[in-house]
């Protein structure tokens with residue numbers, strides 16, 4: 736993506752536009768560090784500092800504080816946009832490439848948690864994961880129901896996906912529990928072998944006499 740920097744890119748007036756002058760967009764989101772201010776304008780990172788110092792007359796510490804805030808917000812927004820893009824790309828690939836306004840409106844309500852039957856927002860990467868998990872099932876149901884209209888199918892599928900969110904969360908929680916268990920088991924085996932090595936070493940060094948403290952020292956080192 737390219738954005739116009741509100742500090743270093745020249746302002747293009749209406750008159751200039753009429754004369755065919757195109758605005759410069761020198762921020763390349765792939766390469767440049769940039770921030771978006773609370774008015775939705777974009778700046779190179781350094782240009783934002785200059786903007787705050789020269790135009791807003793802020794001092795060093797105010798600039799640092801504001802810069803940090805805006806960087807955090809910009810980062811979150813970028814992540815959100817990226818996840819949304821990935822999700823919508825999947826949707827377009829799965830269906831016929833169109834994104835009906837009605838579907839997007841519904842999607843927005845799922846994202847902000849206001850969708851009927853939902854009591855929390857679902858983020859785009861989670862939605863994508865659920866669609867991926869349910870893809871086969873959705874195809875099967877669509878074939879059985881013989882839905883011919885793509886918009887109708889998109890809305891129907893979204894309802895199915897949202898309806899399965901609770902199950903998905905339980906499935907994820909169980910998966911995490913299993914993972915944690917495996918981690919704990921691995922750790923226990925690791926500790927045991929450490930203790931055994933330390934004990935063997937002690938035996939070799941001291942013959943029969945060894946103190947537990949020495950062994951623990953070895954393990955903890």
Ligand SMILES: [Zn+2]
Pocket residue numbers: 740741742743744778779782
């Ligand atoms: Zn700039």
